[in-house]
Amino acid sequence: MSDVLLVLDGVHTHIGQYHILQGVDLAVPRGELTVLLGRNGAGKTTTLRTIMGLWPPSQGTISFDGRAIGGRATPDIARLGIGYVPESMGVFADLTVAENMRLAARLGPPDAARLDWIFGLFPALKRFWQLPAGLLSGGQKQMLSIARAIVEPKALILIDEPTKGIAPAIIEGMITAFKELKRDKTTILLVEQNFRFAASLGDSVAVMDDGRIVHRGAMQALAADSALQTRLLGLSLAAHQ
């Protein structure tokens, strides 16, 4: 079994006339949390959507656990054990929290022990279980979106900017959740703008700019190097504090 779960090799993605990804090379180590950083418009969300098959790559290869998945249909990619938490959260507002979770548990009714674990991480979901998801606050919707992605064990979870517009108290809950997932050896690819949040969780990091990966390395090394942070991200971790 390879140490690398997901590999993108020279991936290009066009959306209409726009050339968004311009040769992305990325390796996501198995059982680690990899953070994808970069300014707005760098191509982070497009990278996740291309991996999920929501936008097909126009060039390059994507392989997951040794299998080529580039260009395959989204449901087939999801069925390989890849969970996706989009930036928009994608909760079904007309469905209750329970119905959202029931749909996310594709292989059968949600496992009771796993639900208990999720309720421990996100107690609000238990409280609002029978309410339409549209009534939840932004932070609660984000909890639901993450809970849906983890209601069944997944080999890889793609998470797009989970802290965007979310209250600090809820972010703390997310940190706990991601740490528990890491302890379970779940591989996570996290797109994030909040460097402080990313630095507290990430094992490895890739930085994107103009549709390419411009830096790869250990998160610890980037977190300790203010000059590198400023060069790659425009401002340092200290500026986030």
Add this chain to the structure above:
Amino acid sequence: MATTTSRSAPDDLPQTPRDLMPVLIAPVIALAALPLIGSPTTWVTLTVAALAMGMMIFVIASGLTLIFGLMDVLNFGHGAFIAIGAYMAMTVLGPLSGWVQSDALTLNLAALMLAVIAAMIGTGALGWAFERVIVRPVYGQHLKQILITMGGLIVAEQLIHVVWGGDQKPMPLPNGLRGAITIGDFALEKFRLLAVAVGLTVFIVMQLVLNRTKVGLLIRAGVENREMVEALGYRIRQLFVGVFIAGSALAGLGGTMWALYRETLTAAIGGDVMVLVFIVIIIGGLGSVGGCFLGAILVALTANYTAFLAPKIAVASNILLMVAILMWRPQGLYPVARR
């Protein structure tokens, strides 16, 4: 893994908002019409006729609203399924004329049941072919969808001329469904009562499927955000084919009922009713079955009352109703969350 937290007291939970305003419109229109019409007997006759008409329009429109909601497909060819369903039913009822003209209600209903089954199977199969050949190549392209499905409707109407001939056909009601049941001073036509019962049954079954089954959940979720449904691992294309077939079959059922209601049949029967169907799904909220049900009742009440009170504006009455509702609620009476 962490242990379960205790359940919080439910008293401070946000309340699910109950939006009853649109539901109240129908009784308000009906009660407002009563003094204008004057005679309670006429009012009851018109109201029951409107409910029957509304239920038939709902049966036809319910599939179309889901087809639009789930895959963003504007199917102007839906009228073809209405017409072909009605012609198939007529074809089955022809050899069963003995049962149709019998005084035994069971034989009447058996003939009708066989005709409806044939119409639904036939239009369901046609819907499958229509989706594969005509709709599938134009997903995501609204202008092409309108043009090609309109073309499909024209081709279907011409094929009806070829197969069944171009002249107007009689579609006699079974004997047992003719006439009226009299309750006091009120006469309620039997077929209209049957149409109401069929419409209500379809509505209840759809509600049960949409709210109590996983397939229903997938349809509701897909109407709201089909991309996310696919990202959860569900092949929504297959689900859509199923909904398209079911919607086409319901159009066949509705077409059969509509032709029996009019007791005549032409190839244009589908195209004629489609104007009302589109008004219904727009004012109901695209993709909303509950909105479609309510919209059908409102359209039918408005059409019937206006035809009696002011025949000169009857044709425009439903357009005016649509304008009024869209000015109040631009997304329709019960918009689906995404729209």
